[in-house]
Amino acid sequence: MGGAFLAAAILARVGGRIGLPTIPLFILAGILLGPHTPGVVLLDDPHDLEMLSALGLVLLLFYLGLEFHLDDLKAGGRKMVLAGTVYLILNVGAGLGFGFVLGWGNAEALVLAGVIGISSSAIVTKILVDLKRLNSPETKPILGIIVVDDVFLALYLAALQPILSHSDGLGAALRDGGKAFGFLLLLALAARFGTKLISKLIDTRDDELLVISFLGAAVFVAGVSDWFGVADAIGAFMVGLMLGSTSSGDRIMKLVHPLRDAFGAIFFFAFGLSINPGDLPSVMWPVLMAVALTVAMNVLSGMFSARVYGFGPLEASNISTTLMARGEFALILATMAAGAGLDERLSPFIAGYVLVLAVLAPLAAGRSTWLARILPGGRVKEKEEEKVSVPA
Structure with a gap:
């Protein structure tokens, strides 16, 4: 674990000097020090970091909930649902179509629909x-789409499980979906009406207890979820959403910050451990086609979201790339596909696809102005800004 932290820190420092984002560097550290590459191996079994990796994901999303206040949900609920629904229709629909075109099987196509259709929170x-x-204006629709994605995912996973297991049938799928919903x-009602009670329960002057x-x-x-x-x-x-609206919300945000950064790094490092570079060449072309499809669908959905919220090309570009x-x-x-005995090409495909986009997305988001220039209205706005900057 100490080696994982140090390797991630060293690579991030080196990458920071040349302007690279930390996410792909943390993943690269996991690949280089994992069991699938020659040289030093910190962990023979990536599952050894499974609990710490899960904690990293929990803290990342908890922090996101702290930032996303209930007032934002109340004010932009309809726009959020509309933008999120269109995002899912475009991306999940494209993923399903791509899965059928590949011809790996119907169950495989359903898995690929979720893989290609749902963004990484x-x-x-x-x-x-x-x-x-x-605090940027386009962050609200981005977070809104993430929320809609996650709600869809909960129902999607519940419906997909009995299909992959070939055992329980439609009744079990409906029961599991109803339980998840x-x-x-219940969490949404607690966030909406239980803020005062939660504020009293969580309130303390002692940082350690908080x-x-x-x-x-x-x-x-x-865990209960x-x-x-x-x-x-x-x-x-949802817990972050509840606590962010309490009187202790600002203190919690400051206290969770270092925990989020440390265990978030472990999450991405553990992801790198699971990738076997030797499996990637066999699925290179499907991966590249899926990446191109994802870029196209995200640009379209980003433009739609920006239009719904009254944003310009730069905000549309930020939404698309993020x-x-x-x-x-x-x-x-x-993991579900491997357990169900589906096509063996699925695992390396998903690993390669996720790795490429995990590298591409942060780089593209940091240079989103490049995409904004070629979106409708981008050139016009750029010329207007140049006119304003030229002295009379």
């Missing part, structure tokens, strides 16, 4: 933090 959060865009509704309290709440609810068939990430997000990343949920689907 963890990487999106890290991009927003690294680029200091948490009911738990999400850290223990919010960390216990986030991890516990994440997973038991109900809801992604643990969305459970942690949401491009795929990560932890794709890996969950890869």
